[in-house]
Amino acid sequence: EAGVAQSPRYKIIEKRQSVAFWCNPISGHATLYWYQQILGQGPKLLIQFQNNGVVDDSQLPKDRFSAERLKGVDSTLKIQPAKLEDSAVYLCASSLGQGAAFFGQGTRLTVV
Amino acid sequence: GESVGLHLPTLSVQEGDNSIINCAYSNSASDYFIWYKQESGKGPQFIIDIRSNMDKRQGQRVTVLLNKTVKHLSLQIAATQPGDSAVYFCAENISGTYKYIFGTGTRLKVLA
Numbered sequence: 648e649a650g651v652a653q654s655p656r657y658k659i660i661e662k663r664q665s666v667a668f669w670c671n672p673i674s675g676h677a678t679l680y681w682y683q684q685i686l687g688q689g690p691k692l693l694i695q696f697q698n699n700g701v702v703d704d705s706q707l708p709k710d711r712f713s714a715e716r717l718k719g720v721d722s723t724l725k726i727q728p729a730k731l732e733d734s735a736v737y738l739c740a741s742s743l744g745q746g747a748a749f750f751g752q753g754t755r756l757t758v759v
Numbered sequence: 760g761e762s763v764g765l766h767l768p769t770l771s772v773q774e775g776d777n778s779i780i781n782c783a784y785s786n787s788a789s790d791y792f793i794w795y796k797q798e799s800g801k802g803p804q805f806i807i808d809i810r811s812n813m814d815k816r817q818g819q820r821v822t823v824l825l826n827k828t829v830k831h832l833s834l835q836i837a838a839t840q841p842g843d844s845a846v847y848f849c850a851e852n853i854s855g856t857y858k859y860i861f862g863t864g865t866r867l868k869v870l871a
Contacts, residue, residue: 651802678857680859687767688864689848689861689862689863689864690803690848690861691861692858692859692860695857695858697857702856702857702858703856703858738802738803740802740803740859742857744857745791745852745857747793747805747808748793748805748850748859749805750795750802750803750804751802752800752801752802753801753802
């Protein structure tokens, strides 16, 4: 069974530029999550989708971050404009309802 | 809560010894818990889970113990191997939310 796929693996951008990350969850998983993990910390939930609807985006900085999940499968997370403090690993995960969440390898973003 | 910064708690154990990693969770309404292992440059990897109607669950070389009275979770690794070196996180799922909140990570170092 294929795992959660994310791309790109690495991205370096200048502050005030925009960037987008892509995630393909495990087939059949209705729930999709985006987490932000700053170096040395645990993952922090940014947004949670159930199929193509948003369940929780309370910790998403909506002035600069946006996310969508087209047709309830793939998802993209966008940052515009990026700030230095957005440097982190962005992790996508998926789950079958209230089952274990499985994570992708993440995208390491460096904002310079 | 959020993890500490760059100074994660560290547990150093001799190869072959048993390891015990502890976690305090925050919400008494949490009913499902997962331990994840995260190696450098990778996403969190599922190790073992436990539901709140159990107090112990065993896997291959790993055991999770749950004490709901004091909101405490532990992960026991038997005969620790060099490949067990990683950061370990516990995650709690608040009943009905399908949302995973990560605890403070612990870095496990296995000494040869």
